[in-house]
Amino acid sequence: MYPGLSAVDGGHDFGRDADIYFPLDSAAAGLLRRGRLLATTGDARADVARALARMREEGLSVGLLVVAASRPLSARQRRSIEQLAADHGVGDIQFYTRDWFVGRLLKEPVWRRRLLGIGGQLAALVARPISLLQQPRPGRSW
Numbered sequence: 001m002y003p004g005l006s007a008v009d010g011g012h013d014f015g016r017d018a019d020i021y022f023p024l025d026s027a028a029a030g031l032l033r034r035g036r037l038l039a040t041t042g043d044a045r046a047d048v049a050r051a052l053a054r055m056r057e058e059g060l061s062v063g064l065l066v067v068a069a070s071r072p073l074s075a076r077q078r079r080s081i082e083q084l085a086a087d088h089g090v091g092d093i094q095f096y097t098r099d100w101f102v103g104r105l106l107k108e109p110v111w112r113r114r115l116l117g118i119g120g121q122l123a124a125l126v127a128r129p130i131s132l133l134q135q136p137r138p139g140r141s142w
Contacts, residue, residue, distance in 0.1 A: 037068065039069075044081060062088065062090050066095075070097075070098055070101070109122070
């Protein structure tokens with residue numbers, strides 16, 4: 001998805017978890033975008049606000065913000081984060097939430113192996129039929 005994704009390791013991440021470089025961009029052509037990835041497991045809006053403030057403090061440009069959230073985000077939450085990003089001059093924001101990750105883990109053995117260290121056929125690893133796993137349970141929104 002992002003061929004120029006580069007993790008930011010250590011304690012000095014200046015508000016982001018990875019940088020996204022666009023290999024086909026060139027400064028000479030006036031195209032030198034920078035994307036930033038933020039992974040969040042808590043309050044996504046608060047985490048984005050903190051991260052954008054820190055990136056601004058450090059003078060980091062943000063043309064694209066990718067938010068990877070382990071929780072679902074409602075349309076209202078997404079709109080609030082989009083407005084916050086726009087207020088910080090971010091031109092584009094993309095969301096990858098729990099729904100997206102669940103879909104990938106169900107369909108992509110490589111993701112299960114890399115993220116969870118689980119190999120083998122999915123049908124042998126789950127208690128419910130796969131077709132039921134791909135549908136939300138009653139009373140629960142994915």
